[in-house]
Amino acid sequence: DAGVIQSPRHEVTEMGQEVTLRCKPISGHDYLFWYRQTMMRGLELLIYFNNNVPIDDSGMPEDRFSAKMPNASFSTLKIQPSEPRDSAVYFCASSFGTGVHEQYFGPGTRLTVT
Amino acid sequence: GQQVMQIPQYQHVQEGEDFTTYCNSSTTLSNIQWYKQRPGGHPVFLIQLVKSGEVKKQKRLTFQFGEAKKNSSLHITATQTTDVGTYFCAGVREYGNKLVFGAGTILRVKS
Numbered sequence: 001d002a003g004v005i006q007s008p009r010h011e012v013t014e015m016g017q018e019v020t021l022r023c024k025p026i027s028g029h030d031y032l033f034w035y036r037q038t039m040m041r042g043l044e045l046l047i048y049f050n051n052n053v054p055i056d057d058s059g060m061p062e063d064r065f066s067a068k069m070p071n072a073s074f075s076t077l078k079i080q081p082s083e084p085r086d087s088a089v090y091f092c093a094s095s096f097g098t099g100v101h102e103q104y105f106g107p108g109t110r111l112t113v114t
Numbered sequence: 115g116q117q118v119m120q121i122p123q124y125q126h127v128q129e130g131e132d133f134t135t136y137c138n139s140s141t142t143l144s145n146i147q148w149y150k151q152r153p154g155g156h157p158v159f160l161i162q163l164v165k166s167g168e169v170k171k172q173k174r175l176t177f178q179f180g181e182a183k184k185n186s187s188l189h190i191t192a193t194q195t196t197d198v199g200t201y202f203c204a205g206v207r208e209y210g211n212k213l214v215f216g217a218g219t220i221l222r223v224k225s
Contacts, residue, residue, distance in 0.1 A: 042215070042218060045215075048212075056212065091156055091157070100206070102147060103157075103213065105158070107155075
């Protein structure tokens with residue numbers, strides 16, 4: 001298996017622009033997680049899905065952030081409008097069963113908002 | 115809410131020295147997981163501990179889960195330069211269903 005795939009790997013955008021991050025989980029995994037990592041706040045869970053349904057989005061910072069999972073093999077995290085404080089590395093992870101089984105992380109998307 | 119505290123935040127050791135990072139939870143955990151993130155990389159799962167007092171070893175790495183299932187440790191014997199990175203613990207609250215990550219311990223090894 002190719003592992004969790006994320007695109008783009010790097011994104012530089014101007015403040016106010018819309019940003020869409022993409023993730024393809026490992027085939028057969030039924031949980032998908034979006035994390036944000038910064039030096040100041042560490043690794044934060046933004047939202048997670050089970051069988052394509054959002055279960056907990058309490059970590060989503062504000063209404064500018066939205067996430068979708070239209071099918072078992074694809075998810076997006078969208079920021080609109082983007083702000084400089086959104087600059088971070090965004091990881092997608094998948095697992096088979098949350099809390100009990102290990103999570104497999106993608107390589108991440110490094111987002112820079114100028 | 116559930117918190118997972120990790121100490122130290124940062125440790126710089128001479129190659130060959132031992133290293134330990136500690137993880138403490140405010141609540142009883144059903145299990146704890148450890149991840150390693152190399153500089154510029156992504157977190158990679160190392161191990162999971164489930165039982166009270168459990169000890170597991172992976173070569174030079176020893177993982178322990180406390181008797182009360184509220185704390186854990188990772189000990190590396192005779193560090194090597196390949197051990198550099200950030201080590202995260204992550205726990206699931208008893209009867210919970212969400213993995214909460216600690217802030218991580220950054221390990222640097224001087225050769």
